Amino acid sequence: MKSRTYNGKTFTMEIGAILLALLFLVPFYFLIANSFKSFADILLDSAALPKSLQWANYEKAFDIMNFKKAFSNSFIITVTSVAGLAVFGSMAAYRMVRKPNWYNNLLFTMFVAAMVIPFQSIMIPLMKVGNWFHLINSIPGIWLCYLGFGSSLTIFLYHGFVKSIPVEVEEAAVVDGCSPYGVFWRIVFPLLKPMTVTIIILNSLWIWNDFLLPQLMLGPELRTIPLSTYSFFGQYTKQWDLALAALVMGVLPIVIFFLFLQKHIIEGITAGSVKG
Known part of the structure; x- marks a missing residue:
C-alpha cells in the first residue's frame, strides 16, 4: 500500500481551502462582532473588533422581539412541516417508483415542473384561497403551504434514491408475511435514512429562515x-445593534442543528458513493 506524499500541490490546495473557508466566515465575523457593539460604534467602524462587549444588546433584543414566543412558533412550524414533508414525500415517491404507469409518471412530471414556478407568481391566488378556507393566521394553514411548496423537491430527491433500493429486499419481506405498509416502514424507509437526513436539513434551513410566506x-x-427580527427595521430608523443580536440568536439554533446532523450527512455521502 503506497503512502500518500505531501507535496507542493497538496500544500497549495490546503492554502486555497483555508482561504475559501475564511471567505465564507467573513459574514459571520461581521454579524457576531457588530452584535456586541453599540449603535455608534457600528456606524463608526463596522469592521473593527468591539471595544467592550455590549451584552445589553442581547437582553434588549430578547425582550423586544419576544424571543421565547417567536422561537416556539418557528420550532413548531419547522418541525411539523419537515416531518410532514419527509413522511408524505417518501410515501409518494415510493409509490411512483414501484408502480410505474402513465398517471404516476404524469404526476411526477408535474411535481418536477412545479419546482420552476416562482412563489411570487402565486402569492395573490394563495391569499385568496387562504381566506376562503380560513387558513390565514393559523399554524395548520402555513403547514399546508409548506407541505405543498416543499413536496416537489422532496419527492424528486426521494424518487431518485428509491430506485437504488433493490426490489428483491421488498419481495423477501413480502414472502415472510410483511404487509405493504410494513414493507415500506420496516424495510424501505430505514434504507432512505441518508436521503431523509438531507431532506430534513434542506427543508429546515428553508422553513426556519423563510420570511415572505x-x-x-x-x-x-x-x-x-x-418576522420578529424585522421589527428592528423601521421606515426611518434601523436598530442595527439590536437587529444583529437578534440575528445571532435566530441563526444559532439552526447552526447547532446542522452541526448535530453533520455526522449523518457524512454517512449519507459515504453510503451514496458506495452504492454508486
Missing part, C-alpha cells in the same frame, strides 16, 4: 424569528 400568512401573535 410567514409575512403573508401569520399575524402578530404567530410571528416567527425572521
